[in-house]
Amino acid sequence: MDFLKVDYSSQGTTLASFDNIADKLSRDIQLKINDAFYRIVDFEFYAYSETIPDPHTYKHDLQLEPNKFYLHGSGVDITFGDGKNHGGILLRSVVKLFDGSDKLTGYMKNQIDGPQKVATELFSNLNSLNTNGANDIRIIDLEGHNQDNQFFPGEYILKTSRVGLTPKKTDSSNHYLNLNLRYIIIMQRFPKFKQKVKGIETIIRSKVASGELDAEKAKIILGYTLK
Template structure:
């Protein structure tokens, strides 16, 4: 019999089901690397369909499967350097879906933060020299297959104190290619990132923005994220500045600083989910 998580990944692939699936992955699941157990602390969802053409989804053929490990590829070759990443695939039929693992924590409290660093850690723990060798050892097995070097275990009950989820935009996305894909502004700030540790360093700017937009005070955000007060105020000011902008011209074609990200969040929000985006 399938567990709730197995059903969620295999069947509930619509974006409105992302929070439910994230809750199960972050609070009711163990990530097993050989015999070592980890918790998932931070994940991101990528999903592409005719009705939801998210341009930031890789759309690799493996993302049209469910319950498989997908190491990020480009043109059939495994990505290297800071572009490495590992997804849980969830894209049956004519859709593409991947849940990116961004941060994990070992039982001894060690935190591995960053999708490429997570892959590096998996290689070190399994003692495979490269991604190709590890992927070959996995041999297309399900994420639930306990004979695989990597697998997930669904706990029978949630942990005694389920950790609160924070929903934010995904990390590292830009509008560099907006001229080639007009859908980018509509999806760049969707709240498809989920984490349980708001003090995680990478992507903290998104945590601050999401907490502020959810009604938290600046002082509360400081306590939750351990961020300096002057940085939070700077980000909030940039957010409000972005709300006054009428288009995305100033963000197009470049990497964005944290301040520019805050401004972009203001320009997009709250119109991301509606039909009234700036031209």
């Protein structure tokens, strides 16, 4: 999957690659596990290379490979390594699609929030161990051809710092600790579906205070005016 390719030649090109991947996830990407479909709405990037030696990256061998599931103590990554450099996207929140949903929900059934809950949800779709059926696990790229109009693009991508990390001695300035490597895809609202983002008001207040968001955009994201 070319959209997961990262240009590690500099920190700037690496971060630009992350932005491109997030944009693609927002517009076109479904995750299929057997009969279940999901979209990824909250995720964090972890990478370790000469140009972005993020000490919070596990640097597992699986993170050297592209397009793999890497299950670990914090949850599950989709990897984007290139054989030399490590990379993984931690899935923080996903939305289950289609099953039992309709236009009033935007074809989104329910949201699974939290990395470990996401990992449990995704792997719960695997076939029973006492069956002979092969598992179908794929990333589906709509490539802009959403003919059934059942996959609504994200309305805004909110970038913020990652969750639950602690300072590292090799990052004395906390550069990587504070780097905005968490991406939250803000979805369109529907009468019967409302996205959950824990701590969204705190994130929005910070963005408004720093000038990254104006009050009108903050209102659009939240659905109400901040006091």
